Amino acid sequence: MAEEVKLYGTWVSPFSRRIELALKLKGVPFEYIGVDLSNKSPELLKYNPIHKKIPVLVHNGKSIVESLIILEYIDDTWKNNPILPRDPHQRAVARFWAKFIDEKLLATGMKASLAEGKEKELLNEEILEQMKLLENELNGKDFFGGEAIGLVDIVATVVAFWFPVSHEVLGVEVITQEKFPVLLKWIGKLQEIDVVSQSRPPREKHVAHVRARMEGLNSGSK
Template sequence: MGEVKVIGSTRSLFCTRIEWALKLKGVEYEYIEEDIRNKSPTLLKHNPIHKKVPVLLHDGESIAESLVILEYIDEVWTQNPLLPQDPYQRTISRFWAKFSDEKVLLGSFDACKAQGEEKQKAIDTAQESLAFIEKEIEGKKYFGGESIGYLDLAIGWIPLWIAVMEEVGEMKLLEAEKFPFLHKWSQIFMDLPPVKECLPAREALLEYFHASINYLRSLEANKQ
């Protein structure tokens, strides 16, 4: 099916979900590590609009944006389907994937960064979003049912990346008592060999998040 390359960063959850999809499909690929703070000519050439990772290169053609790439992978390599066959269920999966990126992820990061009296408010907002995801996984092994799929990969950042944000932000978001179904799913998901194989080192993520949060807090302090 042609040459496949991934331009990405091992610390990026958006890149990791692409590797998971390729591993599940059994697609061989070359991984090109990108310094996201010193963007290479290769990245700028293949994603000149957003200038972000990940970028999938398939026979020289560039595909950007991680959720778009997931759908592309599922359409090109039809083995082990990721998206549901039913049109309505496909739409629902896309909705919750977008919700996860725009609400759960950003809300969790805001809670990690927040300080003082804004901290608890940000935590409450993030947990409100997590409660919607909790309801979606209730009574199921995976978000699509009995087999891993598109939404699992889209939301697969939650177990490791939220744990890192919790430590850096000195808070608790994904409490097992409050989110038992998400907690159970997280354990199942993280035990999958293709998932384990592509996970970044926790220490590297901690270092990255500490640096990012300190930088953003310093910018906010300078504005005051």
């Protein structure tokens, strides 16, 4: 009997895109179902009744939610092309950095996008400090996972592809050769992997979306 795998997500979400990438790295066939978060479907509410958010992975009728949990579920279920190390300490380290990206770096980025004046300056400095920690962790390696893409690389695609789009719209360049040579080299290596390119939003569409969103925020704050 064929396995049924469905992914509920949105095209611009780094959280659902990371699940798409993990499934593609594993070679798992799946059905992608786009969700309109302004008009949530009965299916989404059925499969994620508590948070009512994407991504949701449905495997043979059973739902798994929260992207970091889904990534571990995928790795536990399909053993080929592992995305988490087997060594317990290395697994713990990978989990730490994945949570750091979501709970520290992304959270600070969200605050900075809504802040103004001195608060915004301080938050932007904090983002640079947090990215420097990532740079140091990656130093000496091709990928956070070592020689191959792993959990932290998948989660950090938000830094590789979502951050630069936001910075382009804002008219600033953050990930430069001068500031972050290791991260910049890593982004280049990621772009050479076909499934990575397939699992990110189309750049022009992404830029237009972020620009429209930021213009909406700015007009609402006047």
